[in-house]
Amino acid sequence: xxxxxxxxxxxFLGLYALLPTVLARLCHIGVIWQGPRxxxxxxxTFDDGPHPVYTPRVLDILKQYNxxxxxxxxxxxxxxxxxxxxxxxxxxxxxxxxxxxxHFPWFLGPRAIIREVREASRVIAEITGQPPRxxxxxxxxxxxxxxxxxxxxxxxxxxxxxxxxxxxxxxTPESITRQVLSRVRDGSILVFHDSDDTPGATxxxxxxxxxxxxxxxxxxxxxxxxxxxxxxxNVQKENLWQxxxxxxxxxxxxxxxxxxxxxxxxxxxxxxRLRRYRGRPLILSDGTTIQPRDPIAELHLNNxxxxxxxxxxxxxxxxxxxxxxxxKRSLPALAQWVHSKPHxxxxxxxVGLTMLYRGTERLGFSVFEPPAVIKGLAKWYQGWLLxxxxxxxxxRLHRNKEKLSPKIVAMxxxxxxxxxxxxxxxxxxxxLMKKQKVGHLTG
Numbered sequence: 107x108x109x110x111x112x113x114x115x116x117x118f119l120g121l122y123a124l125l126p127t128v129l130a131r132l133c134h135i136g137v138i139w140q141g142p143r144x145x146x147x148x149x150x151t152f153d154d155g156p157h158p159v160y161t162p163r164v165l166d167i168l169k170q171y172n173x174x175x176x177x178x179x180x181x182x183x184x185x186x187x188x189x190x191x192x193x194x195x196x197x198x199x200x201x202x203x204x205x206x207x208x209h210f211p212w213f214l215g216p217r218a219i220i221r222e223v224r225e226a227s228r229v230i231a232e233i234t235g236q237p238p239r240x241x242x243x244x245x246x247x248x249x250x251x252x253x254x255x256x257x258x259x260x261x262x263x264x265x266x267x268x269x270x271x272x273x274x275x276x277x278t279p280e281s282i283t284r285q286v287l288s289r290v291r292d293g294s295i296l297v298f299h300d301s302d303d304t305p306g307a308t309x310x311x312x313x314x315x316x317x318x319x320x321x322x323x324x325x326x327x328x329x330x331x332x333x334x335x336x337x338x339x340n341v342q343k344e345n346l347w348q349x350x351x352x353x354x355x356x357x358x359x360x361x362x363x364x365x366x367x368x369x370x371x372x373x374x375x376x377x378x379r380l381r382r383y384r385g386r387p388l389i390l391s392d393g394t395t396i397q398p399r400d401p402i403a404e405l406h407l408n409n410x411x412x413x414x415x416x417x418x419x420x421x422x423x424x425x426x427x428x429x430x431x432x433x434k435r436s437l438p439a440l441a442q443w444v445h446s447k448p449h450x451x452x453x454x455x456x457v458g459l460t461m462l463y464r465g466t467e468r469l470g471f472s473v474f475e476p477p478a479v480i481k482g483l484a485k486w487y488q489g490w491l492l493x494x495x496x497x498x499x500x501x502r503l504h505r506n507k508e509k510l511s512p513k514i515v516a517m518x519x520x521x522x523x524x525x526x527x528x529x530x531x532x533x534x535x536x537x538l539m540k541k542q543k544v545g546h547l548t549g
Contacts, residue, residue, distance in 0.1 A: 123212040126253035131246060131265070136253055139265040141293035141339035147332045148294045149339045150175040151266065153204055153242065154301035156183055156190035160312040161300045165193060167316065171323045173333045174198045176264075177300075178242040181206035181226030184233060191233045200335055201230055202240035203261065208304040211247045219251045223259050240264050240336065245306070264336065266297035272315040273299050275308045279317035286322050292331065293339070355409075364406055367439055374436035375429075377406040380449055383457065385514075390472040394518030396455050403450070405458035405515075437469065441526035444519055455518045459484050463513040470525050474514040484512040 129135040141147065155161045156179055168175055177194055179201060184191050194201050206226040214222065223241070231237040241261040243252045255263050268289045272282045286296060298319070302309050326333060359377075367376045381404050388396040396402065415428045444450035459480070463473050476484065 123247075123249045126248040126250050127212075130248045130253055130263070134265075136255070137263045137265050138295070138336075140267045140295055143291065143293045145332075146292055146330055147334045147339050148290060148292070148296060148326060149336045150296045150298070150333055151178060151202075151242075151264070151336070152176075152298050152300045153178045154208065154299050154304045154307070155179055156187045156194075157301040157303070157312070158187055158190070160302070160316065161187075161190050162193075163316050164298075164300045164319070165190075165197060165199075167319050167323070168199070169197060171320070171327075171333075173323060174200075174335045175333075176200040176202055176240065176336045178202045178204040178240070178264075179226075179230070180204050180208055180304075181222075181229045183301075184226075185229045188233045191230070195234050198335075200240070200337065201234055201238060202242065202264070203227055203230060203238040204242055205244055208244045210245070211243050211249050211252055214249065216251050219249070220258075223255070223261075227259075227261075237261075244304075264295065267291070267294040270296060270298055270315070272318070273302070273307045273311045275311075277308075277311060277314055279314050279321070282315055282318040283321045283325075286318075287325055290326065290331070295336070295339070366408060367436070367443060369435060369439040373408055373411055374439050375408055375411050375432045376436050376440055377408050378403045378440075378456070379406075380404075380453070383454070385477070388472070388474055388514070388516055390455065390516055390518050390521070391467075392470070392472075392518045392521040394455055394521065396457070396516065400454040401452050403444070403453050403456045405456050407458075407460065407462070433469070437522075437526045441522050445523050445527050450519075453519055455516050456522060457514065457516040459512050459514055461485075461512050463515050466515050469517075470521055471515040471517045474516070476512060476514050481512055 130137045141149065150173065152161075152164060152175060155164075155177055161177075164175075174197075177199055179191065181203070184201075191201055203223065203226045205222045206229070207222065209218070209222065211219070227237045239261060240263075241255055241259070242264050243255075246265050251258065252263070255261060268285075270282055270286050271277055290296065298315050299307065300312055300315075301307065302311050323333065362379060364377050364379045366373045367378060368374065381402060383396055383398060383400045383402045385398065387398070390396070411432065412429075415432065440456065444453065444456070459476060463471075467473055475481075
């Protein structure tokens with residue numbers, strides 16, 4: 107009986123703790139452990155802080171060499187030393203989560219994991235004004251729930267490319283420097299520790315790391331390796347599930363017969379399909395009334411174009427600017443198609459269902475609340491698409507649950523033509539419409 111119980115416990119421990127750790131650490135499933143080997147960039151991270159003695163010295167060195175890093179902080183320490191977190195943010199560093207305590211993940215149940223993550227995120231958000239987008243489990247160990255971390259909590263899990271071994275009893279500034287510089291490559295994510303009061307750390311070890319850090323920074327710069335924040339390292343890659351999901355979405359698009367709207371051979375921000383309107387009557391701001399069975403052009407956003415915009419624009423401001431620029435190109439193309447094509451002349455209005463409805467009224471659209479059932483389905487589906495086509499889509503969903511609420515947007519055909527029709531030599535009906543695999547409307 108005892109032997110059977112022992113075997114059962116061993117099986118569950120392997121399934122709950124050992125297998126997820128192997129999948130994450132050796133197979134790199136669900137985690138970021140290095141950036142792309144292009145661009146001559148590396149990232150530096152620090153674990154277990156903030157510490158009132160060591161962390162300020164780390165920040166002084168980074169400031170001296172004009173380097174920005176990512177600090178994976180413990181929630182209870184951040185709560186004790188909020189001034190250090192504030193300084194990190196003020197000096198351009200990123201603050202990420204290392205959990206609230208430095209507990210051993212293998213011995214934490216689901217409720218404990220949730221409590222650790224949420225409490226750490228709450229403390230960091232109270233100090234910095236926004237929840238952390240990155241997480242690193244203590245010791246880099248996983249259980250079933252921490253392996254699914256990004257799906258459960260909307261935070262990307264970040265490990266490291268190799269150890270610096272800066273916490274051991276026998277480490278020296280020279281051994282730390284040698285260990286890092288012998289293995290660092292383009293795209294490496296380096297890890298150091300700015301605290302010595304967590305289990306397993308040797309008292310005084312961070313002082314040796316501090317002695318090694320200037321030598322490491324100088325040599326990295328001499329080798330032409332730029333030290334960049336994790337966000338700028340461009341480590342966000344599509345995983346297998348995203349690629350499979352995008353293929354599934356392309357198949358759905360083909361089945362539904364949705365078409366890209368092209369201008370001069372290039373896809374615009376819009377896709378559409380012609381159909382009969384189904385829903386309650388809508389009275390638009392321009393006086394147009396849409397009744398059930400009226401012919402409409404059902405609008406969708408082209409996720410391939412949105413994906414290109416978000417990958418090109420590295421800041422929210424840049425993304426907004428590029429999207430606005432594409433809108434200025436796409437709306438006239440839509441007006442020209444409506445004006446010149448036989449099917450376009452027959453429609454009553456253009457109608458879409460989108461989470462990106464803010465500001466559309468200034469463009470001439472009317473905004474309406476969809477039925478509860480349609481709204482729920484659209485929110486789930488467009489949220490799914492957001493995680494497929496945007497590298498931080500799941501994180502955005504977690505941060506903006508209340509804001510990401512689909513609305514119906516509609517504009518009458520005559521209003522669209524009046525506002526946006528531009529006839530030029532290059533704008534012809536032949537290059538406006540091309541049937542291809544495209545993405546749905548998403549936020």
